[in-house]
Amino acid sequence: MSEVTRMSRRQFMKTSALAGGGLLLACHLPFGILDAAATGEAGFAPNAFLRIGPDESVTVIVNKSEMGQGVYTSLPMLLAEELCCDWKRVTFQASPVAPEYNHTQFGPIMVTGGSTSVRSEWERLSLAGAAAREMLVAAAAQEWNVDPGSCRAKNGNVFGPGGKQLSFGKLAAKAAKMRLPKNPQLKSGAKILLGKPLHRLDSPTKINGTAVFGIDVTAPGMLTAVITRPPVFGGKVKSFDAVKALAVPGVKQVVAVDAGVAVVADGFWPAQKGRELLEIVWDEGEGATVSTPAMREEYARLSATPGMVARKDGDAAAVLSQAKQRFEVEYEVPYLAHATMEPLNCFVDLKQESCQVRTGSQFQTVDRNAAARVVGLKPEQVILETTFLGGGFGRRACTGSDFVIEASQVAKAVRQPVKVIRSREDDMRAGYYRPMWYDRIAACLDDKGMPLAWHHRIVGQSIIAGTPFESGMVKGGIDDTSVEGAANTPYAIPNLQVELHSPRNPVPVLWWRSVGHSHTAFVMESFLDELAHAAGKDPYQYRRKLLAKHPRTLKVLETAAKKAGWGKPLPAGHGMGIAVHESFGSFIAQVAQVSLDAKGNIKVHRVVCAVDCGRIVNPDTIKAQMESGITFGLSAALYGAITLKNGRVEQGNFDTYPLVRMQSMPPVEVHIIASSEPPGGVGEPGVPPIAPAVANALFAATGARLRSLPMTADKIKSALNKG
Amino acid sequence: MIIFQVNGKERRVDVSPDTPLLWVLRENLGLSGSKFGCGEGLCGACTVHIDGIPERSCVTPVGDVQGKKVVTIEGIPENHPVKKAWLVQEVSQCGYCQPGQIMSAVALLKKKPKPNDADIDSAMSGNLCRCGTYGRIRRAIHAAGGNAAVKGGDKS
Ligand code: FES
Numbered sequence: 015m016s017e018v019t020r021m022s023r024r025q026f027m028k029t030s031a032l033a034g035g036g037l038l039l040a041c042h043l044p045f046g047i048l049d050a051a052a053t054g055e056a057g058f059a060p061n062a063f064l065r066i067g068p069d070e071s072v073t074v075i076v077n078k079s080e081m082g083q084g085v086y087t088s089l090p091m092l093l094a095e096e097l098c099c100d101w102k103r104v105t106f107q108a109s110p111v112a113p114e115y116n117h118t119q120f121g122p123i124m125v126t127g128g129s130t131s132v133r134s135e136w137e138r139l140s141l142a143g144a145a146a147r148e149m150l151v152a153a154a155a156q157e158w159n160v161d162p163g164s165c166r167a168k169n170g171n172v173f174g175p176g177g178k179q180l181s182f183g184k185l186a187a188k189a190a191k192m193r194l195p196k197n198p199q200l201k202s203g204a205k206i207l208l209g210k211p212l213h214r215l216d217s218p219t220k221i222n223g224t225a226v227f228g229i230d231v232t233a234p235g236m237l238t239a240v241i242t243r244p245p246v247f248g249g250k251v252k253s254f255d256a257v258k259a260l261a262v263p264g265v266k267q268v269v270a271v272d273a274g275v276a277v278v279a280d281g282f283w284p285a286q287k288g289r290e291l292l293e294i295v296w297d298e299g300e301g302a303t304v305s306t307p308a309m310r311e312e313y314a315r316l317s318a319t320p321g322m323v324a325r326k327d328g329d330a331a332a333v334l335s336q337a338k339q340r341f342e343v344e345y346e347v348p349y350l351a352h353a354t355m356e357p358l359n360c361f362v363d364l365k366q367e368s369c370q371v372r373t374g375s376q377f378q379t380v381d382r383n384a385a386a387r388v389v390g391l392k393p394e395q396v397i398l399e400t401t402f403l404g405g406g407f408g409r410r411a412c413t414g415s416d417f418v419i420e421a422s423q424v425a426k427a428v429r430q431p432v433k434v435i436r437s438r439e440d441d442m443r444a445g446y447y448r449p450m451w452y453d454r455i456a457a458c459l460d461d462k463g464m465p466l467a468w469h470h471r472i473v474g475q476s477i478i479a480g481t482p483f484e485s486g487m488v489k490g491g492i493d494d495t496s497v498e499g500a501a502n503t504p505y506a507i508p509n510l511q512v513e514l515h516s517p518r519n520p521v522p523v524l525w526w527r528s529v530g531h532s533h534t535a536f537v538m539e540s541f542l543d544e545l546a547h548a549a550g551k552d553p554y555q556y557r558r559k560l561l562a563k564h565p566r567t568l569k570v571l572e573t574a575a576k577k578a579g580w581g582k583p584l585p586a587g588h589g590m591g592i593a594v595h596e597s598f599g600s601f602i603a604q605v606a607q608v609s610l611d612a613k614g615n616i617k618v619h620r621v622v623c624a625v626d627c628g629r630i631v632n633p634d635t636i637k638a639q640m641e642s643g644i645t646f647g648l649s650a651a652l653y654g655a656i657t658l659k660n661g662r663v664e665q666g667n668f669d670t671y672p673l674v675r676m677q678s679m680p681p682v683e684v685h686i687i688a689s690s691e692p693p694g695g696v697g698e699p700g701v702p703p704i705a706p707a708v709a710n711a712l713f714a715a716t717g718a719r720l721r722s723l724p725m726t727a728d729k730i731k732s733a734l735n736k737g
Numbered sequence: 738m739i740i741f742q743v744n745g746k747e748r749r750v751d752v753s754p755d756t757p758l759l760w761v762l763r764e765n766l767g768l769s770g771s772k773f774g775c776g777e778g779l780c781g782a783c784t785v786h787i788d789g790i791p792e793r794s795c796v797t798p799v800g801d802v803q804g805k806k807v808v809t810i811e812g813i814p815e816n817h818p819v820k821k822a823w824l825v826q827e828v829s830q831c832g833y834c835q836p837g838q839i840m841s842a843v844a845l846l847k848k849k850p851k852p853n854d855a856d857i858d859s860a861m862s863g864n865l866c867r868c869g870t871y872g873r874i875r876r877a878i879h880a881a882g883g884n885a886a887v888k889g890g891d892k893s
C-alpha cells in the first residue's frame with residue numbers, strides 16, 4: 015500500500031507543479047468491480063484515472079498498454095462520456111504500475127490481454143467519470159449556493175440556474191475538496207461520445223516520429239547491448255572468448271547472462287559487430303534433438319491414443335463404431351512467431367536503491383517483479399514505465415518475462431543505463447511461439463446429413479503448464495486455452511467428445527493473438543465445411559441449421575453471407591468460403607473470395623466481415639481491429655511457419671517468415687451489428703475465422719481441401735493431384 | 738568525418754563509415770522516428786529519402802551518404818498532404834511502421850501525383866505493417882493524391 019500512496023502523491027505533485035493546482039481524482043470506488051472473484055487489493059484499491067487542470071486540461075490515465083488497438087482513445091472515451099468534459103481537451107497518459115491499475119478480472123496484476131481492455135474497464139472508468147462530474151457539480155453548487163440538483167455538467171462546464179456557468183478548470187481546485195460520492199449515478203439519455211468514430215488521440219505522435227517506443231528510449235550515458243543466444247532451446251554457454259569482440263571500437267564489455275552472451279557497446283552497430291566476433295562454446299543439451307518433423311510424428315502417434323476429456327456430450331465413440339460412413343481427418347498447424355514490427359527490447363537503469371525499467375510491456379506487474387528479483391530490490395523500488403508498443407499480440411505479456419529479465423541481468427553486470435535490443439533474427443529465434451497443433455477428428459452424419467457424432471483429439475503444448483499461472487489456469491489437467499473454440503463449440507452435435515494431449519518439449523510457447531482460437535477455428539470451421547460438402551449441402555445453410563439456438567452467431571453469419579453476395583455467380587476460377595467463430599465475448603463471421611494465381615498461390619480478392627461485439631465505444635477502432643486481425647490471420651494462413659531442425663529455428667527474418675504485404679492484402683469490408691449486449695473484445699476475435707474462410711474458399715474454387723497451414727502452392731498442388 | 742545534410746541541416750558524424758545510416762540517425766543525431774524492423778532491407782520501417790529517392794537506411798552505410806541530402810520523417814512538414822491524409826483516414830495502429838510507410842508514400846506522390854492501385858502496390862510493397870493498415874494506407878495515398886475515387890469505403 016505504501017507504493018499506492020507514493021505513486022498517487024507523485025502523480026498529484028506532478029499535477030500541482032505543472033498546473034498550479036488541480037483535481038486528481040483518486041477516489042475509492044468500493045462498487046466499481048465487475049467480477050466478485052477480483053477480491054482484495056484488486057477489487058477495493060483506490061482508482062486514479064483522471065486529472066483536471068486549472069488550464070481546462072483533462073488527462074485520462076490509462077492502465078492498458080497501447081499496442082495498436084487504440085486504448086489511449088477508447089478508454090478516455092469511456093471516462094469522458096460520463097464526465098461530460100470537452101473532448102477536445104482530453105489527453106492521455108500511461109499509468110504507472112500500482113495496485114489501483116490492476117486488471118479488474120485477472121487478479122492482482124496490471125496486464126493488457128485477452129481482448130479485455132474495454133470490457134473490463136467500462137464500468138470502472140464510467141464510474142470514475144461520473145464521480146468526478148458529481149464533484150464538479152457539487153463544487154459549482156456550493157460556489158453559487160444553489161441545489162446541486164439545479165446544476166448540470168456539459169462539455170467541460172457546469173451550468174446553474176439563471177445562466178450561471180463555470181468551467182471544469184475553474185472548479186477543479188474546489189472540486190478536489192468535495193466529498194467523494196458514494197454512489198455516483200451514470201448519465202441517462204443519449205451518448206455524446208460512445209458509438210462515434212472519434213479520431214485516435216495518439217495518431218499525431220505516430221505519424222511524425224515523436225511517439226516513444228521502447229526501442230527509442232534513451233538516457234545520458236546509456237549503453238546498448240545485443241545478446242547472442244544458444245542456437246537451441248535450453249542450451250547453455252560452456253565458455254566464450256571475447257577478445258576479438260572487445261577489440262571492436264565502441265564495444266565496452268562482454269558479459270554472460272542466463273540468456274547467453276551480451277555484447278555491451280555505445281551503440282547498436284558496434285554491439286552487432288562485436289557479437290559477430292564472439293567465440294562461444296555451447297552446451298546444447300537435449301534441445302539439439304528437437305525437430306518439427308519428428309515432433310509431428312510424435313503428435314500424430316499421440317492423437318491415436320485417448321487424451322484428457324475436455325467435453326463429452328452423448329457417446330461419440332459408440333455412435334461412430336456403429337456408423338456406416340465415417341469421416342476421419344487430421345489437421346495441423348505450425349509454430350508461429352508473433353513478429354511484432356518492433357523487435358523486443360528493454361531499457362534498465364539500475365541504481366543502488368532503485369531501478370527504472372522502460373519498455374513496451376503488456377504484463378507490467380509480472381515484469382516489474384521479475385526485474386526486482388534479478389536486481390535484488392523490492393518490487394516497489396522498481397519503477398516500470400510503459401512506452402508505446404510496436405505491436406504486442408501477446409508476445410509482450412511473456413509468462414517468463416524473458417526480455418525484461420535479460421536486460422535486468424545486463425544492467426546488473428554493467429551498472430550503467432543499458433538498453434538491450436533484439437535483432438529481428440534474435441527476436442524470431444528466441445522462442446515463445448504459438449504452439450504447433452495436431453488434431454485428429456472422426457465424425458459421422460445422421461440420415462439428414464447433419465453431424466451426429468464428432469470425436470476430436472487435440473495434441474499440442476500447453477502455454478500455461480510450467481508457468482506461475484498453472485495452478486490458476488489449468489483445471490483438471492486441461493489448459494482451457496488449448497481447447498477453447500473446440501470444446502465449447504456452439505454447433506448442435508448430439509455426440510461430441512473433445513480430448514486433449516499436452517506433451518512437453520523445450521520449445522517455449524505463449525499466447526499469440528487469439529490464443530487457442532487461432533488453431534481451433536481453422537479446424538472446426540474447415541471440417542464442418544467438409545461435412546457440409548459430404549452431405550451435399552451448402553456450407554452456409556448447413557451452419558445456419560446448426561446454429562438455430564445461437565442468435566448472435568447466426569446473425570453475424572447471415573450478415574456476412576448477405577453482404578458478400580453468397581450464392582451469386584463468381585468469375586471463373588473464384589470460390590467463396592465462409593467461417594464463423596466466437597471468441598473473447600464477440601461473434602465474427604467472415605467470407606473470403608479467392609482464386610489461384612499463375613504460380614498456384616492463393617490470391618484473396620475480398621474479405622467481408624460481420625462482427626457483433628456488443629455495446630461499442632468507437633466503431634472505427636472496431637473496424638480497424640477487424641482489418642488488423644484479418645491481415646494477421648492471413649499472414650498465418652498463407653505463409654507463417656516456424657520450424658526446427660536439430661533444435662535450430664530455420665526462420666530468421668521476413669524473407670523466411672513472410673507477412674502479407676500491400677499487394678497481397680485484399681480489400682476488407684467490416685459490418686458492425688448494432689447491439690445492446692455486454693461489450694466483447696475486438697483485438698483478437700478478428701483473427702480466427704480468416705484461415706478457415708480462405709481454406710473453404712480454396713475448396714470452393716479448386717476442389718483442394720487443405721488441412722494444414724500455411725496454405726502454400728506446393729500443398730495446394732499435391733492436394734489437387736490427390737483429387 | 739562524414740558530412741551530409743539531414744532535413745536541410747548539415748551534420749557531421751565521426752563514426753565508422755560502415756555504420757548503417759539508420760543507427761547514425763537514431764543514436765548519433767537523436768532522430769528516432771526512423772525505425773528498426775529487420776536490418777536487412779525487408780520491412781521498410783527505416784525508409785528515408787536520400788537525394789529524393791526512398792532508401793532503406795538500415796542497409797545504407799553512412800559512408801555512402803557523404804555529401805548527400807537525407808530527409809527523415811522528422812523533416813516532413815506537419816501540414817504535408819500525406820500526413821493529413823494519414824490522420825483523416827486514421828491509418829495508424831501501433832504506429833511503428835508508419836514513419837517508413839509515410840516516407841515511401843511521400844516519395845511515390847512526388848513521382849506520381851495521382852498513382853493508381855498498381856503504382857501503390859509497387860511503391861509500397863517494401864513496407865510491412867504487422868498491424869494490417871494496408872487498406873487505409875492505400876486510401877490515404879489516393880486521398881493525398883487528390884484522387885476522387887477514395888471517398889470512404891474500400892477500394893474494390
Ligand atoms: S529495418 Fe530497414 S528495411 Fe527493415
Ligand code: FES
Pocket residue numbers: 082355404405829830831832833834835865866867868869870
Ligand atoms: S501500424 Fe503497427 S506495424 Fe504498422
